[in-house]
Amino acid sequence: MVEGLMEDNEVIGPKWRDRDRAGNKIYRFLKLNDFDELQMDYTRSYLSPKNFFLPFKEDLATFDFQDSDWEQNIQYTIHPRVIVGMRACDINALLKLDEVMVKSAYPNPYYFARRRNTIIIGLDHEPLPDCFCRSMNADAAFHGFDLFLTDIGDKYFIAVNSDTGFMILNRYGAEQVAEADQVLYKQVKKQIESKFKTQLDVTIVPELMDLEFESPVWKKWGDKCLSCGSCAMVCPTCYCYGVEEQVNLTFTRATKRRFLYSCNLLDFASVAGGHNFRPEPHIRLKYRYYHQFRGFVETYNQSLCVGCNRCGVACLAGIHPKAVLDDLNSMEVA
Amino acid sequence: MLKIPHHDINLEPDMARPPDFNRRAARMQTERTYKSRVLAAIQLTEHEKLFHIRILDPLERQNFQFLPGQFVMLELPGCGEVAISISGSSSNREFLELCVRKVGKVTGMLHRLEPGAFIGIRGPFGTHFPMQEMVGSNVLLIAGGLGIVPLRSTIYWVNDHRIDYRDVTIMYGIREPSQILFDYQAEEWCRVYGLRMETIVEHPDESWAGHVGMITDLFEDVPIDPDHTFAVVCGPPVMFKYVCGYLSDLGLPRQRMFVSLERRMHCGMGKCCRCNVGSTFTCLDGPVFDYWSVMNLKEAI
Numbered sequence: 343m344v345e346g347l348m349e350d351n352e353v354i355g356p357k358w359r360d361r362d363r364a365g366n367k368i369y370r371f372l373k374l375n376d377f378d379e380l381q382m383d384y385t386r387s388y389l390s391p392k393n394f395f396l397p398f399k400e401d402l403a404t405f406d407f408q409d410s411d412w413e414q415n416i417q418y419t420i421h422p423r424v425i426v427g428m429r430a431c432d433i434n435a436l437l438k439l440d441e442v443m444v445k446s447a448y449p450n451p452y453y454f455a456r457r458r459n460t461i462i463i464g465l466d467h468e469p470l471p472d473c474f475c476r477s478m479n480a481d482a483a484f485h486g487f488d489l490f491l492t493d494i495g496d497k498y499f500i501a502v503n504s505d506t507g508f509m510i511l512n513r514y515g516a517e518q519v520a521e522a523d524q525v526l527y528k529q530v531k532k533q534i535e536s537k538f539k540t541q542l543d544v545t546i547v548p549e550l551m552d553l554e555f556e557s558p559v560w561k562k563w564g565d566k567c568l569s570c571g572s573c574a575m576v577c578p579t580c581y582c583y584g585v586e587e588q589v590n591l592t593f594t595r596a597t598k599r600r601f602l603y604s605c606n607l608l609d610f611a612s613v614a615g616g617h618n619f620r621p622e623p624h625i626r627l628k629y630r631y632y633h634q635f636r637g638f639v640e641t642y643n644q645s646l647c648v649g650c651n652r653c654g655v656a657c658l659a660g661i662h663p664k665a666v667l668d669d670l671n672s673m674e675v676a
Numbered sequence: 677m678l679k680i681p682h683h684d685i686n687l688e689p690d691m692a693r694p695p696d697f698n699r700r701a702a703r704m705q706t707e708r709t710y711k712s713r714v715l716a717a718i719q720l721t722e723h724e725k726l727f728h729i730r731i732l733d734p735l736e737r738q739n740f741q742f743l744p745g746q747f748v749m750l751e752l753p754g755c756g757e758v759a760i761s762i763s764g765s766s767s768n769r770e771f772l773e774l775c776v777r778k779v780g781k782v783t784g785m786l787h788r789l790e791p792g793a794f795i796g797i798r799g800p801f802g803t804h805f806p807m808q809e810m811v812g813s814n815v816l817l818i819a820g821g822l823g824i825v826p827l828r829s830t831i832y833w834v835n836d837h838r839i840d841y842r843d844v845t846i847m848y849g850i851r852e853p854s855q856i857l858f859d860y861q862a863e864e865w866c867r868v869y870g871l872r873m874e875t876i877v878e879h880p881d882e883s884w885a886g887h888v889g890m891i892t893d894l895f896e897d898v899p900i901d902p903d904h905t906f907a908v909v910c911g912p913p914v915m916f917k918y919v920c921g922y923l924s925d926l927g928l929p930r931q932r933m934f935v936s937l938e939r940r941m942h943c944g945m946g947k948c949c950r951c952n953v954g955s956t957f958t959c960l961d962g963p964v965f966d967y968w969s970v971m972n973l974k975e976a977i
Contacts, residue, residue, distance in 0.1 A: 346678065347678065347680075350678060350679045350680075351678075351679065351680050402707045403707050403708075403709075405753035405754060407753070407754070410792075410793070410794065411794055412711075412753045412794060414708065414709060414711070414753070414796070416705055416707050416708060417686075418685050418686050418691070418705075419684065419686060420685075421682065422679075422680035422681065422682050422683075423680070424680065442946070442947065443947070446946060447700035447701065447945065447946055447960060448697075448700055448706050448945035448946065448947070449701075449702075449703045449706075450706065450945075450947055451685060451691065451703060451704070451705065451706060451707075454685060454703060455683075455685045458683045458685065459680075459682060459683055461680055506680065506681070509678070510678060513678045514678075552974075555974060581947070581949065582948055582949030582950065582952075583942065583943075583947070583948045583949075584942055584948070584950070585756075585757065585942045585943070585948070586756075587753070587754055587755060587756050587757075588754075589754040596753050596754030598707075598753075598757075603948075603950075605949065605952070610940075610950065611939065611940055611950065611952075612940065613780075613938070613939070613940045614758075614779045614780025614781075614782075614783065615779045615780065619939065619940075619975075629952065632954075632955070632974065633949070633952060636955055637952070637954070637955035637956065640955040640956070641955070641956070
């Protein structure tokens with residue numbers, strides 16, 4: 343099926359890119375040129391597939407100058423493509439981004455064009471030791487994809503969630519689900535559930551962010567923070583950005599570009615005149631958590647975090663969301 | 677062979693016409709800036725200029741309808757985009773007025789522009805002062821420093837609908853007499869529209885004959901009826917605590933005091949997160965908040 347789709351469409355999937363210091367494979371979602379590049383047994387991509395919807399850099403508009411006048415050009419065209427092998431947590435992450443980018447005030451046309459023209463084929467997997475998506479209620483995807491594959495031995499159990507997905511299945515052939523397959527599927531799902539090792543106590547998390555707003559825990563972790571923004575770059579849901587404009591060497595054209603940013607970076611909230619609303623690393627770190635676990639909940643009735651722990655893996659200073667939340671949950675009086 | 681069907685959003689009807697930023701839920705060209713022309717650039721003080729700006733396209737000009745307290749994203753192509761609160765009258769459909777202090781890169785460049793220059797305007801964005809709710813009440817307009825800029829839109833509104841409001845008092849605090857903005861309009865506001873205006877200066881010069889002190893000193897002379905008054909407070913956040921604290925001690929409910937916040941902004945549409953305050957965004961739920969909400973937003977002031 344994937345090979346067939348590759349004949350006529352751009353297909354993106356997890357590829358093996360490198361090894362980390364411990365020798366573990368590092369995977370990344372990239373365009374597939376050859377079917378053999380697709381690693382269906384990948385563990386976790388270092389970067390989340392969010393960047394196919396929110397690229398690190400994206401041109402918002404160009405301005406062509408002529409004499410003292412200018413003309414603005416905007417291009418929203420996105421060609422259809424297929425992403426194979428997305429995890430449930432990453433699909434849930436997209437659903438959260440949809441809330442902001444599609445369903446809220448001022449829907450973003452760039453994001454919408456990418457979302458609307460991307461076919462998503464999901465893939466189940468057994469959790470890694472540090473996955474806590476189950477605690478974040480993001481371990482299963484019920485919508486937000488076209489097809490979702492679960493390995494039940496010598497075949498895939500496939501959930502169909504769109505007409506395009508159904509069309510693809512019909513084109514490449516699939517057999518009807520037999521009762522025995524359903525039993526196998528249930529067994530696999532139970533087995534996946536039993537493998538979660540990391541749990542996060544989320545009982546009172548949104549409230550906790552207010553209760554512990556002045557907690558020394560923020561300083562403890564914030565003092566470690568290097569303000570590098572790696573956590574936001576790998577996060578499947580972080581969407582904040584900055585805009586910059588560049589002029590070409592002949593002063594005939596300017597490009598307005600959006601680039602993904604991080605609320606941990608020093609100048610995130612600094613304004614003209616020099617005032618910085620969040621000058622210290624621990625204040626910025628706190629706001630990252632406050633937005634993920636409190637601010638987003640207030641607006642959309644769900645946390646922004648999906649529990650993939652990519653930020654914990656990427657953090658150069660060893661700040662793990664699980665450890666920070668455990669500290670905040672602590673019953674000891676500081 | 678199976679080619680995934682292509683949905684070209686450029687062909688959607690709302691995408692093919694100029695955006696109307698008052699239709700917040702519509703999918704439209706949110707990056708499209710209305711090409712506009714600087715009609716006048718008036719030096720008001722050493723650091724502040726008043727710009728008259730006309731949106732050129734008739735349909736875009738028609739779409740641009742704002743209420744006092746809202747802001748625009750002002751674009752200087754190739755230089756950058758900044759959030760600026762609107763300072764003119766919402767009934768002026770011919771051009772908009774922006775009063776801008778020269779403080780950063782974009783505003784520095786803006787100050788160098790001469791009449792005739794082409795710039796971009798997106799908006800209006802954000803919440804506004806609840807002019808309808810205030811109908812039938814006394815209105816206290818309290819400005820500190822540059823806070824008079826968004827308040828001026830409110831003053832125009834009150835004057836345009838003068839019969840709807842009872843006693844309207846402007847309290848204006850400023851550091852030095854040379855920084856006073858719109859002094860040339862004060863007489864008209866008072867004599868024609870019957871507003872009361874009290875200006876107080878922190879550091880007077882020899883020629884200054886008016887009040888001297890902090891803005892809160894003006895409360896000694898201004899009687900306030902807490903049961904029938906709305907307050908609009910614009911200025912530096914430190915002022916909110918003293919002014920709103922005083923008013924709330926008088927018995928004015930915090931939900932009848934309105935303040936305007938300022939934050940860094942890159943989009944104006946709740947997407948870039950730069951203006952995040954507490955659990956929300958200044959560009960969507962603000963810049964105008966009632967004081968109760970502001971008190972409940974972490975580190976808002």
